[in-house]
Amino acid sequence: MVAITKNDIERARLVSIIDYIDKTGMGKLTQNGKYYRLHYAGHDSIVIDSEKNRFYHNSTNEKGDVINFLEYFESKSFVEAVSELSEGEFDDIDIKKIKSTQLKEPFKLPEYLTIEREKIDDYLTNQRCISKSTIDYFYRKGMIKQDKIGQIYFLWKSSGTIDLGVLGGSKVNPETGFKGILKNSDGNFGFNILIGEKPESHFYFESAIDLISFYDLNKERISNARLCSLEGVKVQTLYSFIANSFKHYKEKPSEVYIATDNDKAGIVFWQEVNDRPMEYQDEQRLDFINLIPQYTSYNQELLNIYRQVATVYDIDWKILASMHKYETNCSLFTKVANSKSFCKYFGHNITVEELTYDEIKLRADTLADDISKAGVSFNDFLVDIAEDNESIKKELEAIYSDLINNRYISVSPQDIKKDWNDISKITNQHLSRKAYLEPKELDLNSKSKNKPEYECF
Numbered sequence: 001m002v003a004i005t006k007n008d009i010e011r012a013r014l015v016s017i018i019d020y021i022d023k024t025g026m027g028k029l030t031q032n033g034k035y036y037r038l039h040y041a042g043h044d045s046i047v048i049d050s051e052k053n054r055f056y057h058n059s060t061n062e063k064g065d066v067i068n069f070l071e072y073f074e075s076k077s078f079v080e081a082v083s084e085l086s087e088g089e090f091d092d093i094d095i096k097k098i099k100s101t102q103l104k105e106p107f108k109l110p111e112y113l114t115i116e117r118e119k120i121d122d123y124l125t126n127q128r129c130i131s132k133s134t135i136d137y138f139y140r141k142g143m144i145k146q147d148k149i150g151q152i153y154f155l156w157k158s159s160g161t162i163d164l165g166v167l168g169g170s171k172v173n174p175e176t177g178f179k180g181i182l183k184n185s186d187g188n189f190g191f192n193i194l195i196g197e198k199p200e201s202h203f204y205f206e207s208a209i210d211l212i213s214f215y216d217l218n219k220e221r222i223s224n225a226r227l228c229s230l231e232g233v234k235v236q237t238l239y240s241f242i243a244n245s246f247k248h249y250k251e252k253p254s255e256v257y258i259a260t261d262n263d264k265a266g267i268v269f270w271q272e273v274n275d276r277p278m279e280y281q282d283e284q285r286l287d288f289i290n291l292i293p294q295y296t297s298y299n300q301e302l303l304n305i306y307r308q309v310a311t312v313y314d315i316d317w318k319i320l321a322s323m324h325k326y327e328t329n330c331s332l333f334t335k336v337a338n339s340k341s342f343c344k345y346f347g348h349n350i351t352v353e354e355l356t357y358d359e360i361k362l363r364a365d366t367l368a369d370d371i372s373k374a375g376v377s378f379n380d381f382l383v384d385i386a387e388d389n390e391s392i393k394k395e396l397e398a399i400y401s402d403l404i405n406n407r408y409i410s411v412s413p414q415d416i417k418k419d420w421n422d423i424s425k426i427t428n429q430h431l432s433r434k435a436y437l438e439p440k441e442l443d444l445n446s447k448s449k450n451k452p453e454y455e456c457f
Contacts, residue, residue, distance in 0.1 A: 004082045009067075012085035014092035017048050017055055017066045023090060023181050025232035026073070040073065041268045041339075053093045060350050088180045107168050107184040109155075112147045119150040123174040128209060129425040134216040143193065150174065154208035156185065159248040160194035160226055170208060170231060181231060188240040190229040195219075199226035199245045202253040203291065204238055205420065206230055206260050213424035214259060226253070233260060233269035242278070242286075252284070257291040261419045264337040266292055267329055271339040275391050293423050296402050300410040302330055305361050313368040318403040319378055320364050323385075325399050326392075332360070340392055344385065 018036055021029060027040030029048075038046040038055075045058040056063045062072055070081035117139060124130045124144075138144045141161070145153040151173045158165035168185025172178070191208035193215070203225060205211040211229045215222065226245055230237045238256075245251055258273060260266030270290055278286040298321065306324075310317035324330050327347040329337040333354050336347040343349055345367045346360070355363075374381055378400065386393040402408055417423055 004079055004086070008082050008086040011092075012067055012082045013065055015066050015085045015088070015090045016050070016093045017053055017069055018050050019091040020066065020069070020085070020088075021048075022187060023088075025187065025230070025234040025237065028236070041265055050093075083176070084178065084180075087176070087178050089183045105184050107166065107182070107186065109166060109169075110147060110153070110182070112149075113145045113153065114148055116146050117144075118146070119174060120144055120146050120152055123152055123172070124212070127174065128213070128421055129428040130212055130216050131428065134212060134219065137219075138193070138212060141193070143191070147171075153182070154191045154229075156189050156191050157193075158244070160192040160199075160228075188234070188237050189244075190231040190237055190241075192226060192228040192241065194226050195222050196224035198224055198249050198251045199253060200251065201225040201255045201257065202241065202245070203227045203257045203259055204230055204241075206233060206266065207419075210259070210261075210420040213419075213421040216424055217420075217427060230260075233265050235269070235273060238273065239278075253286065255289060256286060257289045259291040259293070259420060262292050262294055262329070262416070263418055264329070264335060266419075267295075267337050268339045271391070271395060275339070275394075293420055294411075294417055296408045297411045297416050298325075298408055299330055299413045299416065301357060301413060302360065303410050305357060305364055309361060309364045309368050312365075313372045315368055315371050316378070318400055319371060319381070320367055321403055322396055322400040323367055324360075324364070326396050332357075338392075338395065340389060342389075342392055 018029065021027060021038060027038045027046075029036045029038055034049060034051045036048040036050060038048060040046060047056045047058065048054070049056070054063060054065055055069050057072070064072065066085060067078065067081045070076045070084065071078065074081075076084070120139065121132070121135060124135050125132060135144070141157075143155050143157060145155060147153065151171050153169050153171045155169040156167045158167050167189045169182040170185075170191065171180055171182060191211060193211070195215075201224065203211075203214065205214065205227070206229065208229045211227050215227060226241070228238075228241045242253065242256075245253065258270045260269050270288070270292060273288050274290070277288065302324065303317075303321065306317040306320040310320060321330070323344075324346045326338055327343050327345065328335060331337065333352055334343075334346065334348040335352045336343045336349055341349050345363050371381055374384070376384075382393050382396055386396070417426065
């Protein structure tokens, strides 16, 4: 465990919550005087007092300082929160007030970067299980660098190529695990690379590591695509990348794949962009395609529960699975994982508790009993559950459609992975096993056919 001092705690408490949000891109801020409202993971009742440097989550009565903020919203321990805040390049509350009237300085590359790559190879190969050939590929393009003390940098090229324009970067310290965005980086950009001659397809990830991992697994089947890291889950960064591609290549993507993490933040991001597809000035519509890793993988223990309960009530077990999936992503915890904060049977918006399989069965019983008593079709039940909210209805229908069309897989609980690097680790550590990725025809209401889908099993 990393040791922290009293000075570390004092330094951490000085960090501006507003500056932390700005630099990590964890959500959208709107200002009204000294107060800021944070729009994050479907919540809009989070208020930050910039003078007191405290947050208030009105819907849950949670409040506190910047350390409490990381503990509450990012599930960090006290030590983890203090370490990130005290070691990061964040402004404190007094500096933030002074700099609010100053123009942002242009991004400059750190002067202490070297041509060495020993730490790069060790970290990406041994810790992240990425192939040597892929590391070589990004290193030769000048997108991965190392500094004199062994920190690793992922540089954000303006056009995703070997050009000299760098708009920012992120870094990781393999020894401490600390990660951060470099000072004065473009807040609406991220690590990215162009594959082929023009970006006909876009792929969006939460981090550079996930992007590189996905490329490592799929480099033989990707062509004419741009892979982009959102450096979090920032809708504005996605739109900025699309505009940037049009500026550099005069190319509007025909397909946009959302490959964020298989957790609450990643799923909420997917649902938010899927709710509002883009339309270009020529009225061409741009739809988004779900590429969240293992999104259609289900805990086999839960599938058994759904089937057992459904048999007793003579209903379709896939309805139970759909509701659990939408409310909490079929988690064993009650933490809600959808953009509308919807919960009725399996989730809870205020308290988060871990459930046993027996407790989940009781909740499935309640849902099955309501369906049975209603005596209506699935669609009619959806209308009643969604209460005229088309977004909720749309997501539940999509989940149910995957299930009834057998677009799902039953796996043991420990085999469900969170992100593309987790998938890369499994695949590259067990090369003799069947790959997690299989190309298949797009058949998820997409207009494009006969193109490879990058689906995680």
